[in-house]
Amino acid sequence: MCGIIGVVQKRGQVAPFLHQALKRLEYRGYDSVGVTTIAEDQLHMKKDKGKIEEVHMKLNLDEMPGSIGIGHTRWATHGIPSMYNSHPHFDCNNEIAVVHNGVIDNFLELRKELASKGHKFGSETDTEVIPHMIEDYMADGMNLTEAITEVTKRIEGTYAIVAMTTKEYGKIVCTRDGNPLVLGRKEDTTYVSSDIPAFLPMTSDMILLLDGEIAALDTEGVVIRKLSDGTVVDRETIEISWTADQAQKGGFPHFMLKEIHEQPDAIRNTLRLKPEILQDAAQLILESRNVYFLAMGTSGHAAIAGKHMFASLAGILPRFELASEFPDTVYGALSENDCIVAITQSGETTDTISSLKYAKGFDTKVIAITNVVGSSVTRIADHTIITQAGPEIGVAATKTFMVQLTSLAQLALVLGELTGSVDKRILKEKRKRLEKLPEIISEVISRNEEQARRLAGLLHDKPSLLFLGRGISQATSEEGALKLKEIAYNHAEAYSAGQSKHGPIALVHDGYPVIFVAPRDETRNRIIGNIMEMKARGASIISVIERGDEELESLSDHLFTIPSGIDSEFSVMPYVVPLQLFSYYMARRKGYDPDKPRNLAKSVTVL
């Protein structure tokens, strides 16, 4: 949440780059934007409420002098989206500029203290205490790095802070605790950002900054120190495999649509995970007394599917817990003999990270499944599986969901071989069929995209839709409903089809749309019963079914079809695709931007 960029370059105007970098970070928040540069001993600032291009049209973000600058795209926490609350924030003399991602819990107390010393505040944000505190420490003779170090001793909460001052021209200083920051380096330019895509067109050389460290950037490079004692940290540069093209729309109107189309490749790449990575994870799981899946949102739906995969292929039944609730549901009943599989595409979700920190207090083992190298979860985990989706820019998760499922499926197969609960030959056949999924999903996209567009035309004005599935397909229907809610803003509810007659059926009336996810698996006959119940009450039935399933075809008003021969353990992967496309076209039909749903941000870094 909130995107940060900072750049120190030797010559030339930095503002056009800051503007473009912020656009690449816009998925992190988009209610306001701001940029500050330094030129001729002065801070130059442009900021306002609105999406980046709206603000650019008004203020021309490219027209700013100076070759050093910082920028921010905001997801509001403290204070409404407004020009005043937009970052950067400044000290009383307009000599220090700060951008921040996170929440300063004790800001009211600090603000009171600063106000009593005569500091004037221009915003309602928690962030603004930071430049004023830096101002005081610098007035006492400290340099910017020392001043920020002192600030971190007083603030409580989570933060990624990037600051610069006219008093130390040519330098940007940044620090973090609980919120991401990565550094980048190319020739005589140095970058800091919340996420890699911001500087990906310029460099794939990345340097990690960890919690409790502070970095000073200039055109010569980066010096990283420990906040605790100021010792210099020697950190290697990592070359990342993501390409700049992956972070562009590549001819598609939206990132979300592009990312749906990239799913076959994302699965293919994730199927190439090194066997020992899966083996080591499987070993940790087998040595454990209890296995928990922790995740939020879409990643939680991957966990629900993963639970079915582990049970069916390996005879292991993990518990899925929402990471946000975990400390309050596990009641401390954890030990070093337990294992958590944390699923988080960003690796930064605060709900997940804070529950893992809680579990680490009991020495519980952690396996992370994440798409981001070097993300916070990778530093907590005992073992990490990096999924290979490439950068996902659309706020609604699609291809990262697919690769989470791919990793879980592979892990379940490896576990199955080790536990022997399913015949090895059967597992081998299943593995072969898993490898066919990229092709199948390409076909699912090409055969269902037009139908998704057509159905969006018919259903866009329906205020509410029900999504029903049984067994593993509950994960598919949950994900279908979430996608629709988050980008098309229809009320959508997912329910177990079995449970639907225990209450939700009261919602159904003539023409009420009910979407059934009904693969030809062991749940099929029971789901036919549920379709009949809904039909009898006038529901309009939209089904996602196996191609050629004539019985279900005859019961449905509208269809999405999936090729036959899909193992039930892997069915979420192809069956969710028409629902992703349907949500995308519903959002478009209603005139919404699917890449930037209201009130949401890609990585949720508040509790």
Ligand code: F6R
């Ligand atoms: C939905 C979506 C969110 C995330 C959730 C967890 O499209 O993207 O529900 O799945 O915020 O995020 P990660 O996986 O980064 O922990």
